[in-house]
Amino acid sequence: MGPYLLGALVGKDTKNPLDAGFHVEHEFLQSAKLDLSGTGQGDGAGGDWADLFSPDFMVHYLVYWTTRPDYETFLQGLPVLGKDGTLARIQVNSPAAGHVFAKTGTFGSEDRLNSKLMLNGKGLVGYVMTKSNKKLAFAAYVNHVTLPPDMEAAQSVAGEALGEIAAAAYDSDLGSSGAASAEESYDLLIRNGHIIDGAGNPWFAGDVAVSGERIAAVGDLREAHGKREIDAQGRIVAPGFIDMLGQSEVALLLDNRSLSKLSQGITTEITGEGGSIAPQNEKTIAPMKPFLDRYKLTIDWTTLDGYFKRLEKQGTPLNIGTYVGSAQVREAVIGDDDRAPTPAELDHMKALVEQAMKDGALGVSSALIYPPNIYAKTDELVALAQVASQYGGIYATHMRSEGASEMPALAEAIRIGQEAHLPVEIFHLKVSGKSRWGSMKNVAAALQNARDSGLDIAADMYPYAAGATALASALPPWVADGGIQKLLGRLKDPAVRVRIKQELSTDHPNWENLFYDCGGGAGVLISSVEKPELKQFEGKTVEDVAKAWKKTPDDTLMDFVLADSAQTGAIYFMASEEDLRTGLSQPWTSIGLDANEMSLDGPTYEAHAHPRTFGSMPRFLGHYIRDGHLMPLEAAIRKITSLPAQREHLEGRGLLKPGYYADITIFDPATIIDHATYVKPDQLSEGIDFTIVNGQLEYDHGKLTGATAGKVLRGRGWRPGPDDARP
Template sequence: MKRNFFWLGAFLTVVFAMFAQDRSPSAGPADFDVIIKGGTIYDGSGAEPQHADVAIRGDRIAGIGDFKTAQAKTFIDAKGLAVAPGFINMLSWSTQSLIQDGRSQSEIRQGVTTEIMGEGESMGPVNDRVREHMLRTQSDIKYDIKWNTLAEYLHYLENRGISCNVASFIGATTIREYVIGFEDKQPTSEQLEQMRQLVRKEMEAGALGIGTSLIYPPAFYAKTEELIELCKVAAKYQGKYISHMRSEGNRLLEALDELIRISREAGIPAEVYHIKAAGKQNWGKVDDLLSRIEAAQKEGLKITANMYTYTAAGTGLDACLPPWTEDGGYPALFKRLRDPATREKIAAEVSKDSDDWENLYIGAGSPERILLFGFKSDKLKPLTGKSLAEVAKMRGKDPITTIMDLISEDQSRIESIYFLMSEENVKKELAKPWISFGSDEASQAPEGVFLKSNPHPRAYGNFARVLGKYVRDEKVIPMSEAVRRLSGLPA
């Protein structure tokens, strides 16, 4: 699938008036399928809003202006309401949830019409090793893998029927798993060429570029030079590099330097995913972080970022463990957690801050600031919503031992919420005109299998929170700028 197919859909109109009263069909021949009447139009450019009608024919906007004498099959009265382009979720994890439920209700109900996937891991390319990993790590949503490439997966979603438009980056982690596996080792020249060829094939089929998530194994094992080589291939197809950087905490600025280096040496635009300074000891780095990005922009590099609008992050409980524990993948991790001597070594490393890896246990500040919510085992699901401190007390064990026990018992990474960021920094980031928005969550529905899990609030609230909390209530940015950042900027 070509990239243009997905981006065209980003500007189909979302109307915050879909339940307005005047939706009756008109009499006589219709000039248009739909006319949205009398709304305040925010066009996504950042310009001041205008009061006008919007005429729609098929799936395209046919005109904006005064259509009071025109006929349409359906009229929508948008008087007193805002009309805007569909929003773009720059960081979606709906890869599996759209297989289960194509309606994408938590996204659509916030005005999101396009979801971008592929932060680190993508749904292709797939070989036997990647397929086995995907099947083994499934949680409440079960599915067959009926594709071998990322492009085939996107076609699968299209044929299945989904509400939103979708596009994806190629996960550099997935490329590494496909060619090398889950071990901490570097590619041979032959393996690196195979990785390049996989990237080339997916880019030619319509992928957006390369995505990384460098705090997690096996992505953590990749050297900068490996990423530059993959990005050079993507750059030939006007691709982009996106990254959950190697550190958002103690080595935040060094991680940004790596992203800028990749952009410069590969000749590729780059985007910092869910920009933040994690851990109270690092909150003061945000000003330097933002100024360094703007310095790179002045140099001529195309560096941008996206964010979610919460002070709590969400990732696996295994992010509290040093990366070497997952050398060889999850089966190797679970085996290590059964060995008393290895557990003792792990506990010693988790208890100390480090610049060598992103220790989220220390970053959170205390076990009270880590909430558990993503259990695979029905036996452990009653612990959902409890803090690590609560669970440790219930079990009569220390928090680090509890982390290892829970991961071993659940045989999964256990999705968790970490309170890592400051509200002051969220507002500083919101004020930057080059930062768009991403939920970093999967689409949800208030029914069925989705009721078995408790997602981060950003799944239902990230985009509404921009408009409600930060535009209407706190006036951090004006509405026209918010709509631009939700639509025109990421497009």
């Protein structure tokens, strides 16, 4: 209740209500015996530079209220974190939701010169009921922060920052000593480890205690005991590894054991590259029919929320977050046609992105070398990214080129981030094509320049010089215009094949010529096929097949795509070790496998998958960090824990801290290494002892426990429905 209303209603002065209101307010505060030196107020309307209420004053003010007989009425009038009022959309995924009762206040101004909002001040003050039922008063402020010009997005970003502070108070149980007593017992106690907390700090010797799904304590816990104890002598205890680009959204519905990921210490996967698991309709489902028929899988959802609920019902061993794909919404509205959307179609696409963001998407993604995403112009992508920005999302992209036109492609990604006012993530950063090897330093410099100019842009990589995608992706994009059936029809046309051959032999600036970048058929390996009669060629290069078929490599490429109905997977050898090391050494790169989960005896198993499927994280830590001395181990752990958690706003993950989720990986730094090769890509890595997800042991020295403790990770735009259970 502001001074105006106080003056009119309490002071009963309708002529000078402001002065009367300040008089009433002053007397009330004096009667509470509060120190007013930390206060000041110049205008009852708010947003005045003279307004000042220090955190110390606010805490004492809140404590005073607990002594009053009308305290419960006062408390019930406060918004509740993640539940209602101005805090309904803040920290909805946090265990603190429903336990923080607080009021926000915002003072902002418009920076028209730079098209930004200046958050001069935002506060959150109130009470938190900790997990041990202690009542704490708190006051938290953020000051002088520049934010995107959209007010709702700005409020969301600032509100989340303050909400995280409140949630931390709930989790860490401030006010308790934090020391373990002799009687203290935990569900899991990890002793004697070298703890790397994920923030880049030097390792320290200590113990980690877990209660339920959370880390309860970190430090010297020698007097405590656990229901289960692990001796981590000589081992690194780190936060669970985060895969910044997985492809497991469908695979998890077919086989949710995830040996390939858990055996690498991965506890969380981010997925949804261009195409995504939702939205779904008849246009998006039709091209998947061969796959769906093969695995007898039914898509019984249309929205991201529907998929999440199915996954939660089935159970997942991994924490899963996803983007909504710009390719997915394009296909859902336009189909596979090479044309721009009409204004009405673009509005429909934007509405689908908005719904996905409200369902919990982390942002919007693109994969611009693949149809139909390749047909999208920059303005279309900006329009969709602007929707994601309004809900605190990011823009993640497989750029339009990683070869001849990589710099213009990077410039496009930067433009989208700048015009849509949101962070940018570059998927699997690389330099393709032998003629361009050595130029990663130029790409990294351009990306760093964008960061220096104020754009929050970063990238992920996999630690291999070869990539993998569909064999049909080696064809010019116009061949796929209209969908798979039209593609297959064109491959039967002799005149079309002549044109394709000509384009395959050219370093084309307008599309990613993977066949050319790999040096022809010798650089393209067949990794998976659909038709049984073609299985004999898995693990062979296109050149090997060409010799067997007595054809040229380009004819073999087209004939193989035709014979396997465009369902073939391939590995492309197109990058250099020097560029790989240059990219991995940047402080803003993380690791993404770009591979779905699988188990050796599961339905999604591929005998000739890319070795990154089973080897990425141990290869990074063993080959590049321990043996290659690319950076200190602590910096490397940050790249695969807190860095991706920070970029995706994964609350309570990425660090070993009390109150954080107990996603933990325990490994031997002396032996960790990958064993997967291009010839035998399904070999398990060495050195990962334990993988723990949300407090439950899921991988133990080469064996799966069968636990499915993973969670769906919803983004900041999530709007829970009335039937959604609160975390």
